[in-house]
Every structure is written in structure tokens, then in C-alpha cells.
Amino acid sequence: MANNPNTSKLKMNSFQRQKKKEEMKKQVISFALMIGFTLIAFGLVGFSEMDSMFLVPILLILAVVQVGFQFYYFMHMKDKDHEMPAVMIYGGVFAAMLTLAALIVITWW
Amino acid sequence: MSSAATQKRGFGAMLWDYLTTVDHKKIGILYLIGGGFFFLLGGLEAMIIRIQLLVPENDFISAGLYNEMITMHGTTMIFLAAMPLLLGLMNVIMPLQIGARDVAFPFLNSLGFWLFFLGGILLNCSWFLGGAPDAGWTSYAPLSVQSPGHGVDFYVMGLQLSGAGTLIGGINFLVTIVTMRAPGMTYMRMPLFTWTTFITSILILFAFPALTVGLFLLMFDRMMGAAFFDVALGGNAIIWQHLFWIFGHPEVYILILPAFGVFSEILPTFSKKRLFGYTAMVFATILIAFLGFMVWAHHMFTVGLGPVANAIFAIATMAIAIPTGIKIFNWLATMWGGSIRINSAMLWALAFVPTFTIGGMTGVMLASTVADYQYHDTYFVVAHFHYVIVGGVVFGILAALHYWWPKIFGRILNEAMGKIAFWLFFIGFHLTFFVQHFLGLMGMPRRYWVFLEGQGLDTGNLVSSIGAFLMGIGGLIFLINIIYSSVKGEKASADPWDGRTLEWATASPPVHYNFKQLPLVRGLDPLWIEKMEGKGKITPAEPLDEIHMPNGSILPLIMTIGFFIASFGFIYQTDHKAWLIAIYVGMAIALGAMLTRSLKDDHGYHISKEELEREAE
The missing domain is CATH 1.10.287 (Helix Hairpins)
Incomplete structure (x- = not known):
């Protein structure tokens, strides 16, 4: 814009x-x-x-x-044309959540 | 800055040009030189390891030095050789393939290179300053926390610097591919090498932060008295392994995916067919990247995560064989019925397919948790990852160098020497590593300084060492080829291989603005489409107009030197607090350079329309 x-x-x-x-x-x-x-x-x-x-x-x-x-x-x-940033952000959220979940579940639980 | 003025220059002017360059092609060449230098270092370390293991109970080097050798061999080859060589290729080729004039952030590109290079130099300074890191390239805690001397400190700071450089490079490529594709270059028309660069950059973006965090924790533990990995003080040593492999497994895909991209360019070109199953190839690349994030614990099967976690990670790991298999079959089908030309580049690509498949097969074997208890930390693992990393990545880099050398340097590499180097390296490689599968199954553990006589390990190790020498000779011949070709090599035309993609539509080497007019892309393999429709030339997408180019800058180098000095300060402040001065001075230099960059406006320069018209042939 x-x-x-x-x-x-x-x-x-x-x-x-x-x-x-x-x-x-x-x-x-x-x-x-x-x-x-x-x-x-x-x-x-x-x-x-x-x-x-x-x-x-x-x-x-x-x-x-x-x-x-x-x-x-x-x-x-x-806004329009923000699909790629959205994919990247959700990808990052996915990777970060996976890391946290793994550390919580298999290391500290 | 125009090309007419840059014909004849002294060495000093050329050096200054390279120190300040923001041109993606020159930075790519710098990456290739830097990565090549570290590759030779890593190769030398490999030779020393194989000499030590030539005969039983050898004492060529001491046990401590052996530990330093294996650590530095692994670290150097992964972080300072393979990755920078690939980043160099991406830097030169990817913008050409998408029809861009440079990467999105030329200044950051330069900063990324200097961070990598000085990080690597910092790491190797350790050899002269009381001993290199000796805790393995994985640097597992608590070994790495307790390792005496400053070796592991150099590992932490060196990798932190070069890791930051890689992260910057990855983000730069992402933005370039998302925003700077030429008109008509949709995502599904991008060449596979650009696709793999894109996916690799995503992996870098998401995986490297885990390494950064891990290295910071290790830094705090070693240099600032923290206890993240100290069980006695309530820490947990396993966190390092998780963080390292959450980074480390995507890292191996960061290495292999660009190599996959290289083969997906070379095989269609020399088979004179379009890539078989383009869409499936793209999808498989994405799937490998996605799955790559949920398999890291297969490096930790014997840690004691429990049967449920182990089973989940074993299944996820085996699932990766599916997209990889799709790729292997697509490459085979690309060659099927094609008009195949065999030259050095194609030889490396042909050798890659079966070699990598063997590495993939042992990968599935290792993925089976139960069997892994037997394989873990034996030479079987060493054989496996050398099959995928040398057979995949190094073959890929060598293939790419032969393929794109004319584009990058304007000369064709000598074919005869290329083929001799290939056969020596290829035979040497299989001699070295095939036998290691069996050494591993016979129980030879990894990372041991010596092995004993009369345990059936003598012959295997001898064969392995002989193979390593052959690889070394092959590597040297490749080096001689580079020197020979740069002096006497045949001058390359713009399109020496009858190429299909956009980079072959530019001159060899390309002019510094790449494309006088941005190209119009009419489909997959745009140059091939134009050739098939009898035109042979790319249609411009815009009228000839002035081109906006960035100015060179020495600031990235100064900034990095600041961080370099500060790193020494961090490493040695545990000995004497006077070293804190180095931290302050280094950070002042770096922050000063950042401030200068922020406050000083630099709008670049324009190449005028008249000048461009004058340069027209």
C-alpha cells in the first residue's frame, strides 16, 4: 500500500x-x-x-x-498480499511450539 | 563504477572492490573462496584422522589432538565448508534464475558473508591459542562444559558469529525470492534450484535460532557461571542435545536440499528433457523440510526418552524416505529416454543417485529404534552420514561448480581433469566409507583414537585410509583444474550447455546489473521455451531505462571486525577482567558502524540510459 x-x-x-x-x-x-x-x-x-x-x-x-x-x-x-508473511509467521509459530512442547513433554515432565 | 572504467586495475583496487562489494555475484565468489579454503582445512584434518587410523595402535597424533581433529573436521566441514559453498552458489545463481538484478538486501548480504568468514577464522584461531575445541562437533554437555582450556569457547563464539551470518543470508534469500521475481516468474515457474534455495532459507530461518539459543546457554555456562547444563545445580544436560538437534536435523536438510536443486538443474539440461514431475519435486522438497522439524530425537534414541517418544520419532524419520524416494524416481525418469550428454557435471550427478540412495537406505536402518541401539556411535553411523553428506552435498557442490563455473567465472573447467578428479574421488569415496559400514557392524566405535590389533578391524581401516588418500588426490586435481582453467581455460559463451533457465540468458560472467531489461518469463524453463519457439532470446518485460544500483560499503567488514574483537574479549574475560576492554572496544566498533549505517543516507547510484545503450553490443 x-x-x-x-x-x-x-x-x-x-x-x-x-x-x-x-x-x-x-x-x-x-x-x-x-x-x-x-x-x-x-x-x-x-x-x-x-x-x-x-x-x-x-x-x-x-x-x-x-x-x-x-x-x-x-x-x-x-491486508491483501500478506499470504506469504502469514505462512512464514505460522510456520515459525509451529516450529517454536513444537520445540517448547517437546522440551516440556520429554525433558521436564 | 561503470564497466568501462573497471577494465585494468591494480591489485589494491581489486582487493578494495571485493572488501566493499555488495554485488551478489562477487559475494558469491567470496563465499566460494572462503568455503573452499575451509574445505581444504577440513580435508587436511580428515587426512590426519585417516593416517592415525591407518594401522592398529598408531601414535601419529596424541589422543587429545585426535579429539581436536575430529571436532574441527566435523565443525569445519558442516558450518564453514559445505554451507558457505552452497550459500555462494545460491548467491550467484538464484537472483539470475529469477531474473533479479541483485538480492533484496545487498548490504546485509555482505554482512552475512563477513560474519561467516571471520567466525570461521575465529574458530580456527583456537589451533594457535592453546588448543582447538575437543568435545565433538555436537559439543554435548556436560563434556563441552567441563572441557578445559578455551577450545570450546572458540567453538561457541565462532559458531555464534558464522551462524548469525547464515541467518542473515537466509532471510535475505527469502525476501529476494518473495519480492523480486521477474514479471511472469510465478512460484510454480521457479527453477528447482531456486525452490530449494527458498525452502532451505525457511529452514535456516526456523532452525538456526535453536542453535543460537543453545550456544548462548553454553556460553553462559562456560564464561559467566550459569548452570543450565549443570545437573548438580538443578540444570539439565539433555536440553543441549534437544536444542542442538532441533537445529541439527534441519541443518542436514539445509545442506542436502540445495544439492537436490543442483541435480534437478543438471539432469534435465544434460538429458535435454524437462524435469520429470516438477510439481511433485516441489511438493517433495516442502514435505522434506516440514518433516525435517519433527525427527530430531532420532539422534537421541539411546538417551532414554522412552519407548513412546522413540517410536514416534522412528516413524516420522522413516516417513522422510517417501518424499526422498519421489525425488530419486523423478530424477531417474528425467533421464529416461533423454538425449544424455556425459561430462564432468553430469558424472557427479549420475554418481550421486546410487550413492545417495545407499545413504538413504542406511538412514532408514538407523531410524529403526531397536536396531539403532546396536548402531549408535559406531562407524556405521559415520559411514551413513558421509554417504549422504559427501555423496549428496559434496557431489552436488562439485557438480554445481562444473555446471555453473562458466557462468560465474567465464571459463569452462577442463573436462579431462574434471573426469580424472571425478573417478579418483568417486572410487576413493566408496573405498573409504563403504567398508566403514562393516567396521561399525563389527563394533568399532566412533571417535576412538586407536583400535586394537587382531580384532578384525585392521584391513577395513587400511582400505578406508587408502580410499581417503584417493579422495585427497582427486580433490587436489580439482584444485589444479581450477588454477589451470583460470589461466588457460576455454572462454565460455553465454550458454555453453544449451541451458534451459534464465541464468543462461545473461553473459558469462554476467554484467554487474545482470539484466539490462528485466526478462519476461513465459513458463517453466523460460530460455528453453524461447529456443523452442525459434527466438532463442528472452523477451524484455520493460523498456530500456536507467538502473538503480546500491553503493559498495566497507561497513559490514568493520562491523564484523568489531564483533570479532568482542568475541576474544568474551572468551578471555574468564582469565582476567582486563579483557572486558576488548568487549567494550569491539562492541563500540560494531555499534558505531551500525550507527553510521543508520544515520548516513546512501541512496545508491543510477546507471543512465545512455550508458546502457552505449554498452549494447
Whole structure:
């Protein structure tokens, strides 16, 4: 998108301006949500009396959602032409998870 | 910078040109020179090992020095010879094959090379500074943690540097292939060598971090008093083995997949047929890479992971034989009914198929957990991995050098010498390693300094050593061939082999901007398509226009020298804290070079349209 020569400020037409505005709105909303999620996570650990069996999965879910925001909104994986980065990122996630799972299951269990 | 001004230059100017170059072809040549140098070193170490094992209870070298030899032979051959030679080939050929003018990040390309080279030099400095690493190329903890002296420290820092270089190279190739393919070059039109470069780069990207982490843990344990691998302090020595092999098994595919790519280029060219089962070949490559990540524990069957884990990893390992088998049959079918020309490059490719198949067969034998308890750490394993690594990777590199030498250097390697070198090396190779299968089955353990007389091991070891000398002579003849051809070799035309892919549409050697106009790719084997339709020339995809090129830079070398100095600081600060100064100075140099790179704008230069028109023949 950044490479599109038409996006320079002078030539930007109303359609593109509209899209930019929407994009900005999405960025701000997801940023606010991520701050909110972080506050919730800290709050749960700091102030709630929750059992850790319940707390840890909640924190993990919050973390996964945040990673999703990071990938799809801030790193633009939701946009077109991001299939290859998506394949690479999920490939990396797969390799990393496999490593962690193996170390946890066969070394430390 | 234009080609007219670069005709006659002094040695100093040429040296400066290579030290500062960001041209993918020159960096590729540097990789070949660096990798070739370390290959000779590793070969020398192999010769010393085989002399020591020539007769029973030999005392050619001491036991300690023998341990250093086997460690350095393995480490050098894998990290500093095979991989850089392949990276060099990828660097020169891959951008040409996809119709690009350079890699995506020319500066990083240069940085990657210098990190590899100085990392290798750092590792080999250990020979002169109190002894080389001696814990095996796998450097298993706790042996590597307890190994006295600084040998293993050099292993850690040297591999960390060269590993960072490889990682940079891999990412660079990925971005190049994803973003810089010429118009019309879809993924499924990419030549197999480009495909394997792509998949190899993915493996590098995902596998090398495990090595980096492992090396850092070892560094913390040895140099900073941590206890990750110290069982007495609550550590776990097995973590090293896991991390090393999570990296190490994909690593062997990082080595073999580019070689597969090389053969998939050579066999169609010299059979005058398109590659049989192109789609299956691509799919098999991807499948091998995918499966390569879940088989690492087959190196650890005897560690005691338990029957369930062992069974899972055994099955996964055997599954890899399927995509590999697909490839073997596709190569055979490529040759079937083809108009086969046999020259040096083709000889290496023909020798590869049965040799690698034997290595694959012993691989399946080793994958069987139960049998592996018998084979583990014997010469059977040594025979197996030399069959796949020499019979696959080294044959592949030599085939590729014969095949692409005219493209890279503009001269054709001498055929007669090429064939003599091939037969000596090929016969020597099988003499050396075939007999080692039986030595292993008879119970000769790997990595032992001596073997005893009268245990039936004498003849086998003698034969093996004689074979090693033949390989050495073959290697020397190849070296003489290089020198002879660079002086007296036949000048190569742009397309000496009647090639099929885009690199043969450029001059030999290619001009520094590769393609005056980016090529239009109309299908698989684009040059062949144009030849078949009577044109013989690639259609340009754009009008002639000025070309944007990157400027050379000395910063990658300076940055790497900084890390090199800092590495010495890390190694010796355990002796005396004054060595911390080396860390500060080295890191200051490296970070200073990074800062310079970040703050100083360098927009490159343009080759004008007029200049390009002037250069037209």
C-alpha cells in the first residue's frame, strides 16, 4: 500500500482518504483494546483472589488475542498480499511450539 | 563504477572492490573462496584422522589432538565448508534464475558473508591459542562444559558469529525470492534450484535460532557461571542435545536440499528433457523440510526418552524416505529416454543417485529404534552420514561448480581433469566409507583414537585410509583444474550447455546489473521455451531505462571486525577482567558502524540510459 504512488498527500482522492481514516480508526481501536487487555491481565494477577488453575488459562487467552491484534492489525496481516508473511509467521509459530512442547513433554515432565 | 572504467586495475583496487562489494555475484565468489579454503582445512584434518587410523595402535597424533581433529573436521566441514559453498552458489545463481538484478538486501548480504568468514577464522584461531575445541562437533554437555582450556569457547563464539551470518543470508534469500521475481516468474515457474534455495532459507530461518539459543546457554555456562547444563545445580544436560538437534536435523536438510536443486538443474539440461514431475519435486522438497522439524530425537534414541517418544520419532524419520524416494524416481525418469550428454557435471550427478540412495537406505536402518541401539556411535553411523553428506552435498557442490563455473567465472573447467578428479574421488569415496559400514557392524566405535590389533578391524581401516588418500588426490586435481582453467581455460559463451533457465540468458560472467531489461518469463524453463519457439532470446518485460544500483560499503567488514574483537574479549574475560576492554572496544566498533549505517543516507547510484545503450553490443 505504501508503494502506491497515488497515496502522496497532494493527489490523494476522497476514496483513499476515507480508507486511510478507517484504517486509522481500526489502529486506534485495536491499540486501545490491547492496552485494556494488558490492564485486565495485570489487574487479575494483582487484585483478584482467583485460583491459578483458572487464572493461567485466562491470561493465555488474553495473550493469544493480543498476539492476534499484533499480527493482523499492526503488522497488516489482514491486508491483501500478506499470504506469504502469514505462512512464514505460522510456520515459525509451529516450529517454536513444537520445540517448547517437546522440551516440556520429554525433558521436564 | 561503470564497466568501462573497471577494465585494468591494480591489485589494491581489486582487493578494495571485493572488501566493499555488495554485488551478489562477487559475494558469491567470496563465499566460494572462503568455503573452499575451509574445505581444504577440513580435508587436511580428515587426512590426519585417516593416517592415525591407518594401522592398529598408531601414535601419529596424541589422543587429545585426535579429539581436536575430529571436532574441527566435523565443525569445519558442516558450518564453514559445505554451507558457505552452497550459500555462494545460491548467491550467484538464484537472483539470475529469477531474473533479479541483485538480492533484496545487498548490504546485509555482505554482512552475512563477513560474519561467516571471520567466525570461521575465529574458530580456527583456537589451533594457535592453546588448543582447538575437543568435545565433538555436537559439543554435548556436560563434556563441552567441563572441557578445559578455551577450545570450546572458540567453538561457541565462532559458531555464534558464522551462524548469525547464515541467518542473515537466509532471510535475505527469502525476501529476494518473495519480492523480486521477474514479471511472469510465478512460484510454480521457479527453477528447482531456486525452490530449494527458498525452502532451505525457511529452514535456516526456523532452525538456526535453536542453535543460537543453545550456544548462548553454553556460553553462559562456560564464561559467566550459569548452570543450565549443570545437573548438580538443578540444570539439565539433555536440553543441549534437544536444542542442538532441533537445529541439527534441519541443518542436514539445509545442506542436502540445495544439492537436490543442483541435480534437478543438471539432469534435465544434460538429458535435454524437462524435469520429470516438477510439481511433485516441489511438493517433495516442502514435505522434506516440514518433516525435517519433527525427527530430531532420532539422534537421541539411546538417551532414554522412552519407548513412546522413540517410536514416534522412528516413524516420522522413516516417513522422510517417501518424499526422498519421489525425488530419486523423478530424477531417474528425467533421464529416461533423454538425449544424455556425459561430462564432468553430469558424472557427479549420475554418481550421486546410487550413492545417495545407499545413504538413504542406511538412514532408514538407523531410524529403526531397536536396531539403532546396536548402531549408535559406531562407524556405521559415520559411514551413513558421509554417504549422504559427501555423496549428496559434496557431489552436488562439485557438480554445481562444473555446471555453473562458466557462468560465474567465464571459463569452462577442463573436462579431462574434471573426469580424472571425478573417478579418483568417486572410487576413493566408496573405498573409504563403504567398508566403514562393516567396521561399525563389527563394533568399532566412533571417535576412538586407536583400535586394537587382531580384532578384525585392521584391513577395513587400511582400505578406508587408502580410499581417503584417493579422495585427497582427486580433490587436489580439482584444485589444479581450477588454477589451470583460470589461466588457460576455454572462454565460455553465454550458454555453453544449451541451458534451459534464465541464468543462461545473461553473459558469462554476467554484467554487474545482470539484466539490462528485466526478462519476461513465459513458463517453466523460460530460455528453453524461447529456443523452442525459434527466438532463442528472452523477451524484455520493460523498456530500456536507467538502473538503480546500491553503493559498495566497507561497513559490514568493520562491523564484523568489531564483533570479532568482542568475541576474544568474551572468551578471555574468564582469565582476567582486563579483557572486558576488548568487549567494550569491539562492541563500540560494531555499534558505531551500525550507527553510521543508520544515520548516513546512501541512496545508491543510477546507471543512465545512455550508458546502457552505449554498452549494447
